[in-house]
Amino acid sequence: MKNLPRGRVRWMRVRIGLLALLLLSGAGAVSYRAYDLQVTRAPSLRQMAEEQYMRDVKLAPKRGTIYDRHGAELAVSVDVDSVWANPRQLVKNGHDPHRVAAALASLLGVDQGVIARRLASNRYFVWIKRRVSAKESKAVASLDIHGISTSKEARRFYPNTQLAAHVLGFANVDGKGIEGLELSFDDQLRGSVDPVPAIRDRRGVVVYSRQLLDDRASRGDDLTLTLDKTIQYIAERELEVAARTFEARAGAVVVMDPSSGELLAIANFPTFNPNRPGESHFSARRNRAVTDRFEPGSTIKPFTVAGALAQGAINPRDQIDCQQGEMEVAEYTIHDSHKWDTLTPAEILVHSSNIGTAKIGLAMGRPSLYRTLRRFGFGQKTGLGLPGETGGLLRHHKRWYDMDAATISFGQGMSATALQLTTAMGALANGGRLMRPILVKRVVDARGALTDEALPQIRRWVVPQRVARLVSDMLIGVTGEDGTAPEAALDGYLVAGKTGTAQKADYRHGGYAEDKWTSSFVGFAPADDPRLVVAVVLDEPVIAHYGGTVAAPVFRRVVRASLRHLGVAPDSGNGSLDEHLAAHRKRLRALEAAVAGTSVDTAKPAGDEAAVGPDQRRVPDLAGKTARAALVSLHGEGLRVDLQGTGLVVSQKPGADEVVDVGSVVRVVLSPPTPDASSVPDYDAEASQLDTTRPGAPIAVARPSARGQDG
Amino acid sequence: MKARFLALWTAAVLAAAASFIVHLTLRFENVRLGYEVGAARSAQRELIESRRLLALESATLRQPDRVETVARNTLHMRVADAPRIISASARGRRTSGSAQ
Numbered sequence: 001m002k003n004l005p006r007g008r009v010r011w012m013r014v015r016i017g018l019l020a021l022l023l024l025s026g027a028g029a030v031s032y033r034a035y036d037l038q039v040t041r042a043p044s045l046r047q048m049a050e051e052q053y054m055r056d057v058k059l060a061p062k063r064g065t066i067y068d069r070h071g072a073e074l075a076v077s078v079d080v081d082s083v084w085a086n087p088r089q090l091v092k093n094g095h096d097p098h099r100v101a102a103a104l105a106s107l108l109g110v111d112q113g114v115i116a117r118r119l120a121s122n123r124y125f126v127w128i129k130r131r132v133s134a135k136e137s138k139a140v141a142s143l144d145i146h147g148i149s150t151s152k153e154a155r156r157f158y159p160n161t162q163l164a165a166h167v168l169g170f171a172n173v174d175g176k177g178i179e180g181l182e183l184s185f186d187d188q189l190r191g192s193v194d195p196v197p198a199i200r201d202r203r204g205v206v207v208y209s210r211q212l213l214d215d216r217a218s219r220g221d222d223l224t225l226t227l228d229k230t231i232q233y234i235a236e237r238e239l240e241v242a243a244r245t246f247e248a249r250a251g252a253v254v255v256m257d258p259s260s261g262e263l264l265a266i267a268n269f270p271t272f273n274p275n276r277p278g279e280s281h282f283s284a285r286r287n288r289a290v291t292d293r294f295e296p297g298s299t300i301k302p303f304t305v306a307g308a309l310a311q312g313a314i315n316p317r318d319q320i321d322c323q324q325g326e327m328e329v330a331e332y333t334i335h336d337s338h339k340w341d342t343l344t345p346a347e348i349l350v351h352s353s354n355i356g357t358a359k360i361g362l363a364m365g366r367p368s369l370y371r372t373l374r375r376f377g378f379g380q381k382t383g384l385g386l387p388g389e390t391g392g393l394l395r396h397h398k399r400w401y402d403m404d405a406a407t408i409s410f411g412q413g414m415s416a417t418a419l420q421l422t423t424a425m426g427a428l429a430n431g432g433r434l435m436r437p438i439l440v441k442r443v444v445d446a447r448g449a450l451t452d453e454a455l456p457q458i459r460r461w462v463v464p465q466r467v468a469r470l471v472s473d474m475l476i477g478v479t480g481e482d483g484t485a486p487e488a489a490l491d492g493y494l495v496a497g498k499t500g501t502a503q504k505a506d507y508r509h510g511g512y513a514e515d516k517w518t519s520s521f522v523g524f525a526p527a528d529d530p531r532l533v534v535a536v537v538l539d540e541p542v543i544a545h546y547g548g549t550v551a552a553p554v555f556r557r558v559v560r561a562s563l564r565h566l567g568v569a570p571d572s573g574n575g576s577l578d579e580h581l582a583a584h585r586k587r588l589r590a591l592e593a594a595v596a597g598t599s600v601d602t603a604k605p606a607g608d609e610a611a612v613g614p615d616q617r618r619v620p621d622l623a624g625k626t627a628r629a630a631l632v633s634l635h636g637e638g639l640r641v642d643l644q645g646t647g648l649v650v651s652q653k654p655g656a657d658e659v660v661d662v663g664s665v666v667r668v669v670l671s672p673p674t675p676d677a678s679s680v681p682d683y684d685a686e687a688s689q690l691d692t693t694r695p696g697a698p699i700a701v702a703r704p705s706a707r708g709q710d711g
Numbered sequence: 712m713k714a715r716f717l718a719l720w721t722a723a724v725l726a727a728a729a730s731f732i733v734h735l736t737l738r739f740e741n742v743r744l745g746y747e748v749g750a751a752r753s754a755q756r757e758l759i760e761s762r763r764l765l766a767l768e769s770a771t772l773r774q775p776d777r778v779e780t781v782a783r784n785t786l787h788m789r790v791a792d793a794p795r796i797i798s799a800s801a802r803g804r805r806t807s808g809s810a811q
Contacts, residue, residue: 073770078763159770233775561790569796631797 061191062154063175064220066168068229069262069441075168075182075274076157077175081137081150082130083108087119090147100145104128107139130173131155156182158274164232166287167225167266167386167439170274178277179285181223181440183387188443188451191220219446226262226441226454231255234561235267239536242554243269246519246541252289252418253558256533258426258524260456261435263384264532264562266290266419291388293415294518294537297502298352298484298547300373300411303424304361305345306471307372310463313363314345316470320356322348327355330402334358346474350483352499354410361409369405370397375434375462376424378416382437392416411502418520422535425522428475429496429530432468434459472496476527479552488523488552490560492570496530497523497555499547504540516540521551525559531568534558612659619666621656622649630668638662647672 004012037045066075083104090097097119105112108129118126130153132140137150156171169180177186235253243251248269255265268288272280286292308314325339336353348356361369373379379394393415400408407413416424419437427434436457443452462468475496479489484499500520503512522535536551536558544550563570612618617637622630630649634641642665650671654660782788 072773073766076763076767076770078767079760157767159767160774163775230775233779237776564790564796628797635797 061219063156063171064189064191064222064446066181066189066223066225068164068225068227068232069264070228071224072229073159074164074225074227074229076159077154078157079152080131080155081134082153083128083132083137083140083148083150085119085126085128086124086147086149087121087126088124088147090119090145093146095145095147100148103143103145104140104148107143108132108136160229161273161275162271163229163236164227164266165272165274166268166285166289167227168274169387170277180287180386181225184385185223185440185443188221189223191446221446221451222444223440224442224444226257226264226438227266228264228562228565230565231558231562232265232267234565235265235534235558236269236271238554238557238561239267239269240271242536242538242550243541246538246543246550248519248538248542248550249540250288250292251536251538252292253537253554254289254418254422254535255558255562256422256426256437258429258435258530258533260438261423261426262438262441262456263422265558266439287386287388288539289418289537290382290384290386291390291417292539293390293392293417294520294539295412295414295502295505296416296421296520297411297500297518298354298357299421299425299498299500299520299522299535300378300409300414300416301349301352301357302428302471302475302498303373303376303378304357304364304369304409305349305474306428306463306467307369307375308360308364309345309470310467311364311368311372313365313368314360316345319344320348320359322353322355322359325355327358327406329358329362329406332403334406346477349471349474349498350477350480352478352484357410358406361405364405364409366397366400366405369409370394370400372462373408373414375460376427377420377434377459378414378424382419382423384419384437384439386439389419390417392420411500418535418537421520421522421537422533425497425524425535426533427462428468428471429524429533430468431465432461432463434462472524472527472530475523479523483548484546485521485523485548485552485555487548488521488555490525490556490563490570493525493559493563493568494527495523495525495556495559496527497521497552499552501545501547517545519545519547519550521547521555523555523559525563526568531566532559532562534562615662616659617662617664619652619654619656619658619660622652622666622668623656625649627668627670630670634666634668640665642667643670644668645670 062079063075063077065073065077068074085100087097090100098116101112101116101119104110104115110129115128118128128148129136132150140148140150154175156175158165158168158170165180167180169178169182171177171182171189175190177183177189182189235255239251239253242248251269253265253267254263256263266287266289268286270281270284272284277285305314309316314320319342321342322336322340324341325336327334334354336351336355338351340347340351340353340356343351343353343356345356345360347353348360364372373394379392381389381391394408395404395414397405401413404413423434423437436459438454438456440452441454442450445451463471473496475498476494477483478498479485479495485497488495488497488499498521500518500522502518502520503514504516504518505511506513506516518537518539519541520535520537522533524530524533534555536554538550538554541550617639619639620633620637622633625633626648627643627646630643631641639660640663644667647670649668651669653667654664660666
């Protein structure tokens with residue numbers, strides 16, 4: 001550069017400067033562009049990019065499961081295959097649609113013409129048959145026809161078939177609730193159907209999606225009902241037997257826990273299989289316990305009497321003139337089934353006197369009678385949430401005719417549902433507290449989080465507790481020998497209840513039909529500590545029509561089996577147990593001695609006698625015994641038991657032959673027996689030892705008011 | 712000066728190439744893991760579905776009428792009448808638990 005002329009050097013420097021400027025400008029432009037892309041426009045560009053590789057994936061959410069109160073599945077959704085076709089692909093692959101239709105028709109049992117018509121279309125997708133069995137799916141796959149495929153779809157199953165069908169309802173093929181809880185809780189059960197973004201590759205396969213990793217959010221909630229599967233089964237079984245025996249058109253049974261308002265069973269007849277709802281008549285799918293109202297007849301009388309007692313319109317000791325079975329009200333005559341002179345309120349209930357109740361109703365006055373029945377929940381829905389629930393009919397007292405105060409007091413001129421009768425009787429059983437009936441106990445989402453829980457709720461105090469108890473005591477007489485429902489009595493339990501035998505209204509000719517009846521019974525047991533309220537309603541029984549004959553036996557069977565299931569021991573099983581066992585042991589020793597040909601020697605060695613005081617007992621050896629045998633042995637010695645585990649006794653404390661005070665607790669540990677034939681207890685022998693059919697064997701002690709044996 | 716510039720240049724090129732390779736590797740690994748997660752999820756779904764099917768089968772086998780039929784006909788069981796019932800708990804009904 002030094003040898004170059006000055007002018008040329010300057011020019012070179014200018015050129016270098018220009019080049020540097022150019023390069024800097026280029027670099028600046030690149031930097032600006034980079035900044036623009038990476039910072040300024042980054043969000044919109046990222047979105048554009050995501051749109052290229054992200055696709056919305058629609059989840060197929062599964063309906064939530066419905067459980068009974070003990071967690072037994074009542075409605076479950078599982079994935080099954082559905083067969084579909086791509087008619088265009090079939091044609092492209094050179095398949096003859098008619099031949100394919102014939103093959104599919106024979107495998108799937110679908111009409112060949114229907115399949116052929118679908119395959120003849122110019123579409124990319126047609127259903128062939130949805131929700132096929134695993135066998136059908138395998139058979140279709142074995143055909144290996146390109147253009148015929150299967151995909152998974154959720155199908156609703158009701159594993160107990162008809163059990164609680166009316167309560168559960170059913171969902172259609174698209175997973176939408178149609179009836180029952182499936183309908184009323186459809187939003188919770190169905191879950192979310194919102195699409196979620198997922199990365200797919202060029203073949204459409206989902207590569208990754210954060211939401212898809214945990215699809216529980218889209219799954220439906222699980223419902224836990226208050227129903228008890230076993231009690232529901234008992235109620236349905238007994239209802240069906242009664243309906244068929246008495247040739248009734250329909251019927252309903254409702255079972256409730258009066259202290260909480262939880263419904264343990266809602267049974268209806270006729271019934272249907274929710275797995276195949278289309279095969280049943282629509283009338284068989286009606287939940288009659290909540291949708292059908294009927295004139296309750298005499299089952300209303302306890303509420304009239306309770307209201308009158310609470311109001312002070314009558315006194316429990318009042319003698320009410322029943323006018324020898326006939327009473328004129330307005331231009332009508334009210335009759336009693338028997339001619340009574342005077343009756344107390346308790347006797348009015350026991351004999352179900354219409355005239356006595358009418359006089360009580362008239363003494364109360366229209367507004368008071370109306371308010372009483374309203375307070376018991378008549379004329380309004382219970383708020384259970386089942387579709388189609390009716391509140392029955394109870395006109396406002398200002399619109400009553402002259403004789404309504406008399407007839408409504410004994411259940412004519414108004415209507416109610418079986419559910420209303422149950423909740424109302426529950427109020428009497430529960431010391432005057434009317435509970436809100438509960439059917440859905442808990443709603444839990446797919447992650448196990450509790451979203452809703454129904455707690456016992458008192459709707460109102462209907463009558464004072466002393467009045468409720470008094471009426472309950474009166475109702476015990478109904479199941480006594482003089483009452484209208486001795487068939488409802490149970491050995492070992494006090495039963496309170498009321499029969500109802502109501503003629504049905506004749507809508508064609510007016511008045512009441514001569515040969516159509518509604519037979520009912522509503523009651524609770526044990527009356528001294530109510531665990532169950534049960535209402536039984538049979539519509540148009542033919543063979544007999546009295547509530548005490550038709551409905552009361554159903555009540556008895558349902559209550560007896562349900563109390564047994566709930567572990568409520570009968571009084572006779574507890575009260576005189578020690579005496580029973582002592583007698584049994586004596587008899588057993590005598591029998592053993594007789595077999596051995598020796599006399600009974602109950603004397604013990606002198607040394608032993610000396611060691612055991614009068615208030616002391618020697619602990620028997622329980623090793624290898626069953627729980628039952630251990631209980632019998634210890635109760636026989638006047639000792640209490642603390643049982644732990646199941647199976648056979650493996651240890652006990654205090655040990656065998658130790659001397660303890662009467663009433664001491666013996667801890668007994670049981671363990672399942674090993675599969676060794678010698679260790680298997682002889683249950684038959686044990687049963688024969690306790691055979692109560694032998695002379696002198698302990699028998700149930702029936703209460704004086706109870707009568708009636710199993711039918 | 713020249714050698715230093717060349718070394719720096721080479722280092723820059725190698726670093727750029729290395730970062731490109733790392734980026735590609737991470738990208739491929741990401742996709743591979745995505746497929747693995749998808750497969751695992753698919754297997755998980757199948758297991759959950761199998762469990763559901765088994766629960767359904769179990770519920771079907773525990774139908775009350777079936778249980779009753781088996782108990783009465785196969786096992787020759789019968790309902791205990793009142794005198795045969797021995798309560799292990801103290802007197803009082805409310806203390807009795809519910810049985811399934």
